[in-house]
Every structure is written in structure tokens, then in C-alpha cells.
Amino acid sequence: MSIVRYRPFSHGDLSNAFDRLSSLREEFDRVFNTSFDPLFGSSFSRWNPALDVYQDKEKFTVVAEIPGMKKEEIEISLHDGALTISGERKREESKDQGYGTERFFGKFQRTVTLPAAVDADKVKASYKDGLLEITLPKAEEAKPRQIELN
Amino acid sequence: MNTLAQRDSTSTNESAAYLTPVADIASSGDAYVLQVEMPGVDKSGLELTVENGELVIVGHRRRIDSIGEPLYREIRTNDYRRVYELDPSIDTGKINARIDQGLLTVTLPKAETVKPRKIAVE
Numbered sequence: 001m002s003i004v005r006y007r008p009f010s011h012g013d014l015s016n017a018f019d020r021l022s023s024l025r026e027e028f029d030r031v032f033n034t035s036f037d038p039l040f041g042s043s044f045s046r047w048n049p050a051l052d053v054y055q056d057k058e059k060f061t062v063v064a065e066i067p068g069m070k071k072e073e074i075e076i077s078l079h080d081g082a083l084t085i086s087g088e089r090k091r092e093e094s095k096d097q098g099y100g101t102e103r104f105f106g107k108f109q110r111t112v113t114l115p116a117a118v119d120a121d122k123v124k125a126s127y128k129d130g131l132l133e134i135t136l137p138k139a140e141e142a143k144p145r146q147i148e149l150n
Numbered sequence: 151m152n153t154l155a156q157r158d159s160t161s162t163n164e165s166a167a168y169l170t171p172v173a174d175i176a177s178s179g180d181a182y183v184l185q186v187e188m189p190g191v192d193k194s195g196l197e198l199t200v201e202n203g204e205l206v207i208v209g210h211r212r213r214i215d216s217i218g219e220p221l222y223r224e225i226r227t228n229d230y231r232r233v234y235e236l237d238p239s240i241d242t243g244k245i246n247a248r249i250d251q252g253l254l255t256v257t258l259p260k261a262e263t264v265k266p267r268k269i270a271v272e
Contacts (some may be wrong), residue, residue, distance in 0.1 A: 050225045056176020056218030065189040065225055068253030101188060102172040129212060130189035
């Protein structure tokens with residue numbers, strides 16, 4: 001199974017430098033289990049919502065953290081065994097003076113290649129408490145099967 | 151501008167078990183509006199406390215029901231915590247909060263004395 005992080009375009013060295021800075025920051029985050037976002041700001045990083053993938057005998061379940069959106073603003077598609085979650089979070093128009101720019105606005109996309117065939121007609125999704133949960137029942141041929149001995 | 155200055159100590163020792171949620175602050179004429187991202191937290195998992203001039207935000211995640219064995223994990227399971235020092239100009243009695251789809255919005259009204267006011271010239 002491969003999980004592809006969305007990398008839209010590269011505009012030469014500067015952008016690459018930001019990418020490195022970003023991943024360095026992610027590394028820091030992991031090590032110290034704390035967020036350095038206030039330090040680096042979020043303008044360098046793109047929004048890649050965190051996600052989990054689970055499986056049991058019957059299904060795969062993908063959970064993504066996408067806080068503060070409307071259900072209609074999230075798009076889910078399944079193509080060739082790859083599940084793509086995408087959308088755009090728009091900044092609310094406001095005359096208010098803002099200080100604090102940690103939250104990310106703009107487009108996001110994540111793609112998950114599922115490790116086995118799924119039944120595309122039975123995929124279900126729910127969005128609650130900022131968590132998107134997609135249930136993908138395995139195709140019959142992908143389910144584990146007990147073979148009886150005669 | 152340092153009205154809601156974040157206390158440094160939250161990002162060091164005491165927060166080891168907590169995750170610091172990302173947040174934005176905006177100021178309108180009569181209130182500060184704080185928006186904090188806490189996916190996985192609903193109303194019942196939220197604790198907001200104002201004490202000694204500080205606003206303490208704690209968010210407990212709703213436990214995800216067993217949905218199988220994890221194949222790949224990025225989402226952290228830690229609860230959230232963030233502390234803000236409140237400017238004396240904030241009317242703490244009128245702070246209100248709501249959470250919708252994991253996004254907490256706290257409105258902190260400014261006390262009457264600091265609101266911009268037009269003085270009519272007679």
C-alpha cells in the first residue's frame with residue numbers, strides 16, 4: 001500500500017528549500033511531540049490532513065482529520081483502487097484584524113492506494129467532529145476465506 | 151497586540167501528554183475571536199476554564215470505536231491543551247464558546263471601557 005502526499009508544483013530551488021524546511025519541522029514535531037507552527041508559520045507548508053487506515057475481515061476504514069468544514073466542501077473519489085480526498089477551505093471574508101496565522105486555508109488532497117479490491121458501490125462516508133470516516137467494504141474476492149477439508 | 155499571548159510553559163514540560171492545537175486569533179471592534187482546531191473533540195469533551203487571568207482550553211478526543219487493525223497511522227491520539235493569558239481588557243464574564251466539526255470558536259468580548267466609542271460633539 002502506498003500513501004501519496006500531495007505535492008502540487010515545484011517552482012525551483014526556493015520552493016524546494018521550503019519543502020525541506022517543512023519536513024524538518026515535521027521531524028521536530030515528531031521528536032518533541034509539539035507543534036512548531038507558530039515559529040515557522042503555515043505559509044510554507046501545504047495542507048495535508050492527517051489520516052489513518054484500518055482494516056478488518058470485511059472492510060477498510062480511512063479516517064482523516066479535516067476540522068471546521070462543511071460536508072459539501074469535501075470531495076471523495078475512488079479510481080483504480082485509489083481513494084482520493086480533496087477540498088478547499090476558504091478563509092471567511094472579514095474586516096477583522098487577524099493575528100495568528102497558524103490555521104491553513106486553501107486546497108488539500110490526499111490519496112490512499114488500497115491494498116485490496118473494494119466494492120465501490122458500497123463505500124460509505126460520514127463527517128463528524130471534524131473527522132471524515134470512509135468505510136470501504138472489501139470485494140468478495142479480497143475477503144479471507146476458510147477452505148474446508150473434505 | 152499581545153492580548154492573548156500564549157504562555158511559554160505550555161509548550162514545555164507540562165504538556166508532554168498533550169498536543170498543542172493550531173489556532174488563529176482575530177480582533178473585531180468589540181471582541182477577540184479565537185479559533186482552535188481540535189478534530190475528534192465534541193462538546194462533551196471540551197473543558198474551558200478561566201482562572202487567574204488565564205484561559206485554559208482542554209479537549210478530550212472522542213475514542214474511535216474499534217474499526218479494525220491499523221495499517222497506517224498519522225492521527226495522534228493525545229488530548230489537546232493550550233493556555234492563553236487574558237488581557238485585562240477582556241470581560242471574562244461574557245466569554246462564550248461553541249464547537250462545530252472540531253473547530254472551537256471562543257468569543258472574548260472587550261470590556262465597555264476599551265471599546266472604541268464615538269463622542270458626539272454638541
